[in-house]
Amino acid sequence: MAASALPGAARLTAVALGSSGDEPPVTVPRDPAREAARRELAKRMYHENDPSLLQRALNAFWEWLGRLLAKAASTTPGGTLGLLVVALCVIAVLAALWWRLGTPRRSPSSTAPLFDERPRTAAGHRAASEAHAAQGHWNQAVQERMRAIVRALEERALLDVRPGRTADEAAAEAGRTLPGHADGLRAAARHFDDITYGGHTADRQVxxxxxxxxxxxxxxxxxxxNSTARDGETG
Structure with a gap:
């Protein structure tokens, strides 16, 4: 019997039983207006003011940091005020250490020789020192003046001519021969080392x-x- 000759309820049952699973699924057509709106909003002109990838990453970082600080404040005695006090204490400790230790500098070293490979008289070093001083180049002026001092002592035979001698060694040896100037020689050698190897800066006073x-x-x-020793023995 054809399905059209059956009563209404029986006809619906026959249609349902006669449908096979091979038929394509029923699809609901998309709303043309919604699709048009989606395509319109996807245009670049509507996204020119959107945050960049870097800005979005920064925003995510600040949000994460805010949540972290809020969590820290909730677990710190006193809440936000307690966290602020802890942060201020840390800053104060760091500032005190910076003030006490100063700017990190390279440690001065006195292992390098005082003179370079170019031999020069005391007068030559002295002239070079005065030329640097006239131009306000105080570092070079101090260096050349210290070299002039040591070279002059060598020329007077108060120091042995010894290649490779450092400023500290020259000051210590000269201080034994000229004890009245031992402190000044040590101070001059220290300035030479600080300027040459320690990154310090000289000035006019130095x-x-x-x-x-x-x-x-x-x-x-x-x-x-020897003369001093003999005088002591005679006395």
């Missing part, structure tokens, strides 16, 4: 002190150790 030491040493007479 240069003038070393230049005055150079002048004073030129008028000084050495103290002979």
């Amino acid at each position: 240069y003038q002190r070393i230049a005055q030491l150079d002048s004073d040493l030129g008028r000084s007479r050495p103290t002979l150790v």
